[in-house]
Amino acid sequence: MKRWHIRDIILVTILAIFMGVIFWVITPLYSALTAVFAPMGLQPLANEILLGVWTMAGPLAGFVIRIPGAATLGELLGAVVEMFLGGIWGASTLISGVVQGFGSELGFMATRYRRYNWVTLTLSALTTTLVTFAWSLAREGYSAYHLGFLLLLFAVRFASVFVFGGILTKLITNLLDRAHVLKH
């Protein structure tokens, strides 16, 4: 198993900060979506649509750095960046960061950190959705929703995580692959 060295630690941190900076711009989008959906009682949909963006640091870090723990650390550091940049959710993002990162990590763990392809990313999207959804059931009180609405939320969340953590991540890593900067 590969171990962490100072270069990898700096790389995962810089990546997390980059993601934090890029995602900073979607905060107003989130507020706008919430404002649009809220009157119809559909507020969680705003959350579900954008969740894939927030959880993207995990699969991307896991795919690029390829050391056990990279996905979790990437996502956690992203949360730390958000906290100290002045993100309103403060330290509760730290817990969400670990939950989301661990969710992505499970996908890489399932392929024993050996395969880096579509299968891994799809698995990772699935585990991310399952783990974060279980967390939402408890934390955000999703358990009180009617089953039909709950299924809709789950489907939208998986679609979002798959589009950003799966398809977009694959497109990015294809570019990196063609530039010969990924280790095999």
Add this chain to the structure above:
Amino acid sequence: MNPSLKLALLVLVALEISFTHVWTVNVALIVVSLILMVWGHVAFKRLAMLTLIPAFFGGALVWSLTLRGTASSHFLLVIFTRMVAYVYMGGWFAQTTNPLTLTRSLEQNAKLPSKFAYGFLAAFNLMPKIQAEVATIKAAALMRGQVLHFWSPQLYFKVILAAMNWSDQLAAAMTSHGFVEDAPRTHATEIPLVTRDWIMLVGSLVLVQVGLFIGLP
């Protein structure tokens, strides 16, 4: 309070109120965090933000749970106060903790390997440069008539190349200045960890347990 223990306290309490349904404890946590923030001279504008934003999102969530679910009013009250409590506790931590002191404390008190502590610090000090780099990449693309959005693979590709370059250079710079991974180190600034910190941690945790399990609504 020692930053590592403060972080531990915060995470433990936040985790615990995520799974319990006692709104009075949530309110107590909100009040205590508010007092601590006022005590720590947090700006009024910041406090207003910390109140309005969770009120907006919490309100929207509660409204949605009312329309689309089978939640009791007690449950709704718990969820709403929980959201505000998260934000207030997080605000207290982020506004009264210095990132440098926290990293030092994690290394010295929580035994985080020094390669992680210094690796994080090295990267975090690049923050302004990283923000500038994102702007540069977008501007450079614009000059060629390309608009890069947060869903454009090109944007991330360029960002990752920059990140790889910088991490190579920073790691080389640290090594050439004598940084050796896993070697014993001395510390320029010692972060104290005294009995008082432990008493505050254990005391606060016990108080929260008492509040949660004596049958308060």
